[in-house]
Amino acid sequence: MSVVVPGKIHETLFDGKLQLAIYSSTGRLMDKRKTAVDSDVLPDYQELREQARLIKKHTLENLDWYLEQLESNVQAHGGKVVWCRDGGEVVDFLAGLAKEKQARLIVKSKSMTTEEIDLNERLEHHGMDAVETDLGEYIIQLAHERPYHIVAPALHKTRYDVADIFSRHLGIAGETVPENQTKIARGVLREKFLGADIGVSGANFLVADSGAIVLVENEGNARLTTTLPKIHVAVAGIEKLIPRAQDLAVFLKLLGRSATGQPLTVYTSMLSGPRRGSEIDGPDEFYVVLLDNGRSRLLADREKRESLYCIRCGACLNTCPVYRKIGGHSYPWVYSGPIGAIITPQYLGTTKDPWLPFASSLCGACAEVCPVKIDIPKLLLMLRSEVTRAKQREGQGRLEKLGFRLWAWMMQHPKLYEIAGMMASAVMPDAEDGWIRRVPAPMNQGPLRGWMSQRDLPPLPAKSFRQMWRTRKRQVPG
């Protein structure tokens, strides 16, 4: 099938600086992960993966039960649960809450789920100021971009880019040392934290038996977001559930290691409800927003349901030869890399970006590093056939089908194959440096042109294997 890819890919491929940034950052994360899951330091890594997968499978197969269990436990601890079908309902809820409490400033800790529903921009339209507080998220919010990577949102920005962004938006010019840049951000954001009315976080896990959310992070911004403002709202997809607090022993060991090679991230917060009785600090109000936004539809597909096992560690991005070349902004949605390639078509529709499941060599590196063992290549193949079937329904792909039929027929007739080979050899264009890089004028159009624009071909040898075989048979009798 001919594949039309966005121009962003070409742009990224020819940006040497960006290529280096992606390559070195993902490489470093990949190395750290590899060291952290090595059998010397984590002998039961494979058992943990298997257990994590089993727990996710079980939870999703009984999701309604666990959602209700979570709800009643959150309520038992004095929290509230808000169910939202889509991003619009989340925005309506938050806007209503802010109005009721006369809140102006919202601090946010990193959450892919809120990125998914464009929460910040939509809150801005309601006259609210929502400030990202994770350093990487803060940088890209100032730059009006979306995350480049699930765990390292500003992976594509160099210190010089950050200096430009800070000088443009904060009026602090010429600071190019990352340590000082971090200090600047700490100062600016600390003021925001101390003055914020509402803290909005995501959730890495929802724990059903505890009515709790779990947040993992390294900076401390999620702790500040959930500690200082008097209202804490956690927005989470309904697939984030795990049954028991004890299951964290499995998931926390896998998440930090797979994401950044850390046995545990610096901070892990398990939060259940507002502050209680004699507790001195913490929020007075605690809301868990449960977001569907297409997840229940994915759940209905038995075969592809495992896409929802994902714990957003980003390991598949770091190891993916495609992500490492085309980068995070070439993908059509906030989720990039192999996991993005399988969930985006399922959320947004198979035919919206039909190239996506095809942008893979099916090398399997993603499945190998996935902490919950999602069979990403298998899912890509399923999505490919869905795209192809959809195209056929639209009457496309007839020529391609005919071409493959012709090819199959030829491959079944050796004589014909040989004649075709000889003909191809006769019309073969000249090689440059041992490769055919261009197809001459009359044939250089249609699908062949597109195909050749991405590829070089080795020239056909002077003698075919069959010819050599016949010569050899004559020389070496018997």
Place this chain on the structure above:
Amino acid sequence: MSRDHILHKVRTALGRSAGQAAAEPPAARLRVPEADIESRVRSLFRAVEALAGKTHRAASREDACRYAVSLLDGKAAVASNAAFLAECGIGSLAGVRSGFHDRDELKAACAAAALGITSADYALADTGTLVMISSAEEARMVSLLPPVHLAIMPKERILTGLDELLTLLPLPSEVSSSMVLITGPSRTADIEQILVRGVHGPGEIHVVVV
């Protein structure tokens, strides 16, 4: 309304009916190794130091208090209401404010302090982690707002790791609204993957075991 809509869609997707109990989940997987206290202390210190944290083995409570004095060095500090800190005499040190029960007063004090002193409910030896459970004794902000965090704890509270913690406390939410695991100083690598400590939380952490 959205609640029923979502639950209905989920049930339809799974072929389940309302109120249908879940099947038995896979058995929880917790492995608690044997380790004596001395090896726990060694392992904890090794892990904390690997994360650029400082450690001190205090021979007595007075010794722990002396360590706090050396860190104070005239700076403003906030100490939590932990009974163990009081036993060490931390609350009565010059420059140390303690005994907060009002959130706003605590917030102002922590925002201005150079040092936050807490105890810890537990520590996890294998990862170098402090376990902080929010209560009237331990507020969340003391280990969070000041740029330096000092934790002083008795050695008996050192567990082997996360599995032992969750065996001991299968439902942390029954005890408190907040349980935080702290593993090393606050850090980021968001700019060019260069490690910077102390981005939002404390950039320096000291663990003293008595």
